[in-house]
Amino acid sequence: MNKTILFAFLFLQILINAQFSERNLSSEKWTFKNAKENNWLTASVPGTVHLDLMDNKVIPDPFKDENEKKVLWIENEDWDYQTSFKVSSKELENQNIDLVFYGLDTFSEIYLNGKLLKKTDNMFRKWTISVKQNLKTGDNILQIKFKSSVNVGKELAKKVSFTMPESPRSFVRKAQYQFGWDWGPRLVTAGIWKDVTLNFWNQVKLENVKIEQKALTKQKADLNIHAEIFAEKGGNFKVSINNQSQNISLKQGLNTISIPYQIKNPKLWQPSGWGDPNLYDIKFSLQKDSKILAEKTERIGLRTVELIQEKDSKGKSFYFKINGNPLYIKGTNWIPSDSFTPRISKEKYQKLIKDSKEANMNMIRVWGGGIYENDEFYRACDENGILVWQDFMFAGSFYPADENFQQNVEFEVKDQVERLQNHPSLALWCGNNEVDEAIVNWGYQKQFKYSKEDSLQVWKDYKNIFHEVIPNAIKKYATSDKTIYWPSSPSIGWGHKESLTEGDSHYWGVWWGEQPFEIFNEKVGRFMSEYGFQGMPTLETTKAMFSGTPDLNLQNGTIKAHEKHARGWEIIDTYMKRDYKIPTDFVKYNYISQLLQARGMQIAIEAHRRAKPYNMGTLYWQLNDCWPVVSWSSIDYLGNWKALHYQIKRSFENQVILAEEKDGILNFYAVNDELKKFEDVQLELEVNKFDGENILTSVSVRNGKSLEGILQFDPVRINELIGNSDKNEVFLNLIVRGKNEKIIAENNYFFAKPKDLKLPKPTIKIKKISSTEIEISTDVLAKDVYLIGDTHFSDNFFDLLPKTSKKIKLSKPLGKFEVMSLWDVMN
Numbered sequence: 001m002n003k004t005i006l007f008a009f010l011f012l013q014i015l016i017n018a019q020f021s022e023r024n025l026s027s028e029k030w031t032f033k034n035a036k037e038n039n040w041l042t043a044s045v046p047g048t049v050h051l052d053l054m055d056n057k058v059i060p061d062p063f064k065d066e067n068e069k070k071v072l073w074i075e076n077e078d079w080d081y082q083t084s085f086k087v088s089s090k091e092l093e094n095q096n097i098d099l100v101f102y103g104l105d106t107f108s109e110i111y112l113n114g115k116l117l118k119k120t121d122n123m124f125r126k127w128t129i130s131v132k133q134n135l136k137t138g139d140n141i142l143q144i145k146f147k148s149s150v151n152v153g154k155e156l157a158k159k160v161s162f163t164m165p166e167s168p169r170s171f172v173r174k175a176q177y178q179f180g181w182d183w184g185p186r187l188v189t190a191g192i193w194k195d196v197t198l199n200f201w202n203q204v205k206l207e208n209v210k211i212e213q214k215a216l217t218k219q220k221a222d223l224n225i226h227a228e229i230f231a232e233k234g235g236n237f238k239v240s241i242n243n244q245s246q247n248i249s250l251k252q253g254l255n256t257i258s259i260p261y262q263i264k265n266p267k268l269w270q271p272s273g274w275g276d277p278n279l280y281d282i283k284f285s286l287q288k289d290s291k292i293l294a295e296k297t298e299r300i301g302l303r304t305v306e307l308i309q310e311k312d313s314k315g316k317s318f319y320f321k322i323n324g325n326p327l328y329i330k331g332t333n334w335i336p337s338d339s340f341t342p343r344i345s346k347e348k349y350q351k352l353i354k355d356s357k358e359a360n361m362n363m364i365r366v367w368g369g370g371i372y373e374n375d376e377f378y379r380a381c382d383e384n385g386i387l388v389w390q391d392f393m394f395a396g397s398f399y400p401a402d403e404n405f406q407q408n409v410e411f412e413v414k415d416q417v418e419r420l421q422n423h424p425s426l427a428l429w430c431g432n433n434e435v436d437e438a439i440v441n442w443g444y445q446k447q448f449k450y451s452k453e454d455s456l457q458v459w460k461d462y463k464n465i466f467h468e469v470i471p472n473a474i475k476k477y478a479t480s481d482k483t484i485y486w487p488s489s490p491s492i493g494w495g496h497k498e499s500l501t502e503g504d505s506h507y508w509g510v511w512w513g514e515q516p517f518e519i520f521n522e523k524v525g526r527f528m529s530e531y532g533f534q535g536m537p538t539l540e541t542t543k544a545m546f547s548g549t550p551d552l553n554l555q556n557g558t559i560k561a562h563e564k565h566a567r568g569w570e571i572i573d574t575y576m577k578r579d580y581k582i583p584t585d586f587v588k589y590n591y592i593s594q595l596l597q598a599r600g601m602q603i604a605i606e607a608h609r610r611a612k613p614y615n616m617g618t619l620y621w622q623l624n625d626c627w628p629v630v631s632w633s634s635i636d637y638l639g640n641w642k643a644l645h646y647q648i649k650r651s652f653e654n655q656v657i658l659a660e661e662k663d664g665i666l667n668f669y670a671v672n673d674e675l676k677k678f679e680d681v682q683l684e685l686e687v688n689k690f691d692g693e694n695i696l697t698s699v700s701v702r703n704g705k706s707l708e709g710i711l712q713f714d715p716v717r718i719n720e721l722i723g724n725s726d727k728n729e730v731f732l733n734l735i736v737r738g739k740n741e742k743i744i745a746e747n748n749y750f751f752a753k754p755k756d757l758k759l760p761k762p763t764i765k766i767k768k769i770s771s772t773e774i775e776i777s778t779d780v781l782a783k784d785v786y787l788i789g790d791t792h793f794s795d796n797f798f799d800l801l802p803k804t805s806k807k808i809k810l811s812k813p814l815g816k817f818e819v820m821s822l823w824d825v826m827n
Contacts, residue, residue: 019203019293025142025196028083032191035078035145045196046342048105048189049079049146062339063627064547066561068185075150075188082143085198089137094200095232097132099142103194106174107147113140123174123193124372124393124412126419131198146190149174156400162454165444166397173408176369176395177335182565183622183631187339194342204237204250205230206294208418209284212479213302221266221302226479227284229255229294238287245287268323269301269424271362272385273330273654274675277301279382279424301382301424307484315501318526319616320387320427328609328673329617330652331363331386332356332634333530336370339626346376351639352624353380359634359645360652363387365489365529365619368433369395372416381425388425389529389619391489392416392470394432398439401461406469413473421482429474429485431466434506436488441495489529499525504617506530510600514574520604521660524611531604532621533575534568535597535644536590537628537636540790544638545628552586563630572596572630579753581826588825591786594643595822597632598797599754601644605651606658610669612710620648643784643797655707657683657734657745666721668713670736670745677708678744684735687721690760690781692802695725707736707744718751727751728758731781733801748799759783759823764800771813777805782821789817 025045032043032052041056050071053059059074060067091097099112106123109116112134120127153168164170169179180186207228215222225241231250239248241261248257267278278301285295306321320327337352338344356364364381366373368391381388392413399405420426438444439462445455466487474483491503499505505525509515511533520531536542543550545562553559554569563569576582576596583589601620608618625637634645654674660667668683682703687695698721705711722730732749750757762782767775776785782800787793792811800806 019291020199020201020205023198023200025083025085025198026192028085030081030083030192032079032081035080040082043081043191044342045081045083045192046103046194048191048193048340048342049074050187050189051340051343052191061547062185062187064545065558067547068187068561072186075186076148078148079146079190080143081146081192082141084139084141086138087135087140091200092132092135092137094132095202096130096200096205097135098199098201098205099129099131100197100199101127101129101192101194102196103192104144105146105189105191105193106149106172107152109145109147111141111143111145121173122408122412124416125173125408126415142196144192149190150188159402160400162450162457163448164398164400165438165442165448170397170399173393173412175336175341175371176393176397177626178339180564181369182568183335183629183633184564184626185339189340191342202293203232203288204286204293206284206286206296207254209282209296209298209422210418210479211282211298211300211422213304213481216266216268216302216304219265221263223261223263223282224479225259225261225282225284227257227259227286229257229286231255235288237293240283240285240287242281242283263302266302269303269382270385271322271327271387272357273360273362273673274322274327274385277383277385277424298422299379299382300422303424304481305387305427305484307428307486309502314614315498315526316503317616318503319613322387325675326613326616327362328612329363329387329527329619330673331361331365331617331619332623332648333365333367333619333621334370334373334623335367336373336626337624337637341371341374344374346374348639349374349376350380352635353377353384353386355635355639355641355645356386356623357384359649360654361386361648363389363427363617363619364623365389365430366391367395367622368393368430368489372420375419378420378423378425382423386425387427388423389428389430389489390420390426391430391433394435394465396434396438398444398458399435399461399465401464401469406464409465409469410473413470414477417474417477417482421478426482427484429470429483430489431470431485431487433489435462435466437490437493437506441493494523502526504529510604511571514571516578517575517600517603520600521607524607524615526615527617528604528608528615529617529619530621531601532632533597533600534565534572534593534630534632535642536593536630537625537633538594538638538640538642539587539590539788541628541636541638541640542590554586554589562628565630568630575600580755583825587788588820591643591820592825593630595754595784595797598643598647601634602647602651605648606656606660609651609656609671610658610660610710612671641792641796643786646795646797653745655736655745657736657747659732659734659747659749661718661751664718665715666718666732666749667715668734670707670711670713672707672709672711672744677706678738679706680704681707681711681736681738681744683713684737685716685721686733686735687725687730688733688802689725689730690758690802692780695723695730696721707738722751726758728756748801754783754822755826757783757822757826759826761823761827762800762821764819764821766819769807772810773807774810775805775807776800776819779803782823784822786820787817788820789814791817 030043031040043052108120110118149172153171156171157167210226212224234251283297490506492499504527625633628637658669683700685698734747736745760780762778778800791814794809
């Protein structure tokens with residue numbers, strides 16, 4: 001017998017004999033067409049209409065050149081998808097057959113063999129349809145007709161008596177960023193964006209398994225395993241949890257059962273920087289007459305999460321306690337890492353999360369204008385000890401609250417809560433991104449000439465969705481230990497003084513307000529959940545903007561089109577003039593724009609960390625990109641680290657020593673974010689000229705101080721440190737040592753802005769140690785050393801001190817690369 005036929009035969013026998021089995025229809029042959037036309041083209045599922053049109057060479061790549069505007073017409077069209085699949089008579093003998101769509105984008109009609117089965121209206125929901133009565137032996141035709149989300153949204157908007165901002169995107173439950181953002185293109189997609197399956201089941205169906213942590217001590221973890229089971233008819237069954245069995249009785253219809261389960265001597269899931277993120281597999285199976293009818297394995301972590309908000313003399317605290325200890329949050333904001341989400345690979349998710357861990361992060365906020373991410377994202381966070389602040393998908397607009405919308409949102413919350421809640425990385429549900437602020441601060445009511453009644457309706461709708469529908473749904477569908485909810489991020493807009501004394505804060509005085517970076521030293525809130533500054537992507541990613549030979553010129557139309565902020569270039573130049581010289585050479589401009597971004601975020605993060613424990617969290621905007629673009633990201637679209645990500649890694653170290661200059665005085669702060677403390681620490685100060693000449697060495701006397709949390713050393717007057725030296729020619733080397741002379745933290749402090757530094761010309765030498773390791777050395781200070789090449793360098797954009805060397809590892813061998821330092825641009 002032919003091996004392929006034998007495999008198919010065996011698979012079919014397994015399918016027929018199993019009590020539950022799943023058949024993936026995504027791998028069938030799919031076609032699609034414009035609803036107005038008759039020409040069917042090949043399609044991929046999961047996919048989007050844009051990707052299918054690209055594959056069929058109907059449209060150019062929207063990420064290249066200025067092609068985005070050439071494909072805008074797609075959003076106004078309706079699109080049909082279909083496939084034909086065979087069903088055997090044996091398959092039809094199953095008691096139940098469900099057709100399951102894990103993601104349809106967005107307004108669709110589902111037809112099976114010509115019969116309309118369902119209409120859908122939400123990209124974020126799972127749709128399950130009983131289809132046994134609609135299937136037939138042999139060929140079956142499945143067709144999904146998608147309506148234009150833009151056109152449907154416009155029709156829905158007409159039903160509201162006043163103009164809603166960002167209309168029509170706020171009327172459609174789909175990824176809001178697809179309508180264009182100040183870092184992303186307008187690519188409003190349609191299509192089958194997640195898998196489609198046929199599920200065959202008999203006797204019972206296991207709807208979901210929720211694992212509740214009731215109590216956690218060093219000796220034991222007490223869990224409740226909750227399962228929802230649909231039974232064709234009542235009877236006695238056996239449940240097994242990790243091979244521990246017990247008998248249960250089920251009634252006909254939907255059953256909810258709860259079974260206690262205990263883990264002895266549990267190993268805790270610890271966030272990154274505190275220990276290992278230990279995980280446990282919980283295997284749940286349902287049996288009758290020694291046959292397994294259904295089973296599911298959930299991977300969990302044992303930990304406690306608390307959001308602490310207590311009134312104090314300065315306002316109200318906002319911090320997370322993990323496993324009973326306050327955790328200083330260091331992390332970032334996440335957007336979808338592609339405009340076309342089906343092509344985000346598992347490898348890309350894993351790499352971005354590992355890159356976050358490598359940069360010493362412990363939390364990622366999933367921003368509310370994107371998508372509820374793929375299971376692989378949360379799995380990677382679980383495995384790497386990265387906590388997740390999970391927004392629901394509402395961002396920067398007003399949203400309706402009619403009965404249909406409320407119901408749609410509740411089911412969306414149900415689907416996502418049930419899918420995600422067992423992940424130990426999940427720390428917080430958040431209602432939305434900047435919707436409260438949009439209503440209160442952005443002036444839309446005045447712009448659109450709202451009546452008093454209109455404004456009251458907007459606020460009533462807001463309260464309805466974010467203070468009732470969503471939190472009530474979380475309580476209904478999540479276990480008691482997974483219900484921490486925060487209605488809106490931020491809680492108070494950045495123009496109000498209370499935004500810095502309570503809740504979480506988005507501070508945009510830098511960039512949007514064009515305040516100097518130094519304002520970050522004053523604008524420190526209890527938890528900084530957004531702040532940022534733009535920088536160019538790496539040269540490799542900039543070149544990827546072009547379909548042909550790249551024209552690296554700031555006046556080039558393609559380069560301009562890949563900056564989505566209306567005043568982006570102007571704002572970057574404004575800040576660059578303050579701190580650097582603006583280069584005319586493109587490569588040097590790219591380099592300085594990255595240094596500028598890194599400098600701004602370094603100032604912000606250091607201000608936040610010096611304010612510990614008043615401030616207990618810092619999440620910069622943003623980690624990643626959805627296409628090649630000039631943006632706030634620290635990792636560009638192709639996965640390359642910008643200067644910012646290298647700086648983030650340094651700024652987020654668990655132990656740092658920081659200097660703050662005020663009125664001619666330097667204050668010194670040692671910060672320790674680990675649970676352990678360092679005994680008997682001392683601060684060493686060394687003032688050196690850029691050519692290596694030592695001006696002063698000062699060592700504070702050991703005084704028995706321990707470093708636990710934050711430690712402030714005695715301040716020093718700058719003129720006592722540098723004497724008659726020109727502060728543009730010297731730098732301060734800071735070292736904190738503990739017992740046994742071990743270095744705990746080290747940092748360099750410069751007394752002037754980069755443009756004012758009188759840098760000598762460095763002689764930088766590179767020695768090849770192996771095909772993937774080099775050693776770089778210099779005679780004098782080489783500031784902001786930039787290694788340029790098609791590989792990942794273990795460190796980059798770093799200061800190399802006089803007469804020192806540094807070993808750098810390469811992710812892959814590289815025959816040739818270039819090196820540059822700040823001297824090359826400033827002179």
